Amino acid sequence: MRLPSWLSQHLAALRALLVFTVLLGIAYPLLMVGVGRLPGLDNRADGSLVTVAGKQVGSRLIGQAFTDADGNPDPRYFQSRPSAAGDGYDPTATSASNLGPNDMVDTPDRKSLLTQVCARSLAIGELEGVDGSRPYCTADGVGAVLAVFHRDGLTGPVTRVVSVNQTGTPFVATYDGVTVESAKNGEDYQALGGVITPIRGDAPAEPAVPADAVTASASGLDPDISPAYAALQVPRIARERGLSEAAVRELVEDNTTGRALGFLGEPGVNVLELNLALDNK
Incomplete structure (x- = not known):
């Protein structure tokens, strides 16, 4: 059939x-x-897991935090770059923040990417004893952004200016001859017609704190930092460990990898392996 x-x-x-x-x-x-x-x-x-004295201490391929009992950066160790994976360095929630350079205005429930970068740079500057200032950041570590209102919408004389990320004293007193106001919580000044205007300020064009120290990687789990960020941390590590800076720099060089195939990517320093080498030292 x-x-x-x-x-x-x-x-x-x-x-x-x-x-x-x-x-x-x-x-x-x-x-x-x-x-x-x-x-x-x-x-x-298996994830390139690292075992010390019978205990797994991390992975060579997954970034992690090196903090003290209070959750603050442990000054005896090199610090990783920031993480946007979950609550930070969560391998089950690998992700980026998906925030771009135009994310400059804080909201009641979230800090803008610019403010996050500014705050991180200021904190790292204090930790490492260097100038943590960056272009488009205020002295108190938020995005230096104004909402500028014009008489004719986008053109014409300036009639009002608001420092949108500051509820306290604005980072500049006047803009184009108009007194700068502090922001009010919950107020959307862009929706009211303000033109969002970042202010560069007088910070150096090349900040002392490298870019990878204040921005998360695409995965949020990058195990490496740049040689520049490692070099920034050398004086603190040497002081906390009672070592010479030359000895610490040598450890950094020993744990630095070059570009893949000689031309792909950038040199990197594996933070976990470097900190383990410090402990062995």
Whole structure:
């Protein structure tokens, strides 16, 4: 008895589903697990976990925080770059903040990317004993941004100016001859017609605090920092550890990797391996 065409088509589709389920849902994953168990690859497949005295202390491939009992940066250790993964360095929630350079205005429930960068730079400057100022940041570590109101909307004389990220004393007294007001909580000055205007200020064009020290990576779990950020931390580490700066710089160089294939990416310093080398020192 010949089956109806619609039934034969459904049976063919079911057979294809079963075949590909076995191949791609069972056989292929098992093959990849087997490849991951090959000598030389097994450590990477397990996440390049690092064990010290029988205790897992981290992974060479996943960034982590190095803090004291109160959650503050431990001054004896090199610090990683910031993380936007979950509540920070959460390998189950790897992600970026998805905030861009135009994210400059704070809201009641979230600090803008600019303010986050400004606050981090100021905090790192205090930790490392350097100038933490950056362009477009106020002295108190928020985004230096004004809402400028013009008589004719986007043009014409300035009639009102508000420092949108400050409820206290504005970072500048006047703008274009108009007194700058402090912001009011919950007020959306852009919706009211203000033109959002970042103010560069007099910070150096090349800040003392490197960019990777104040911005999270795309994964939020970058295990490396730039040689520049590592160099910034050398004096503090040497002081806290009772070592010479030359000895600490040598450890940094030993844990610095170059560009992939000699031209891809940038040199990096693995923070976990560097801190382990410090402990061994």
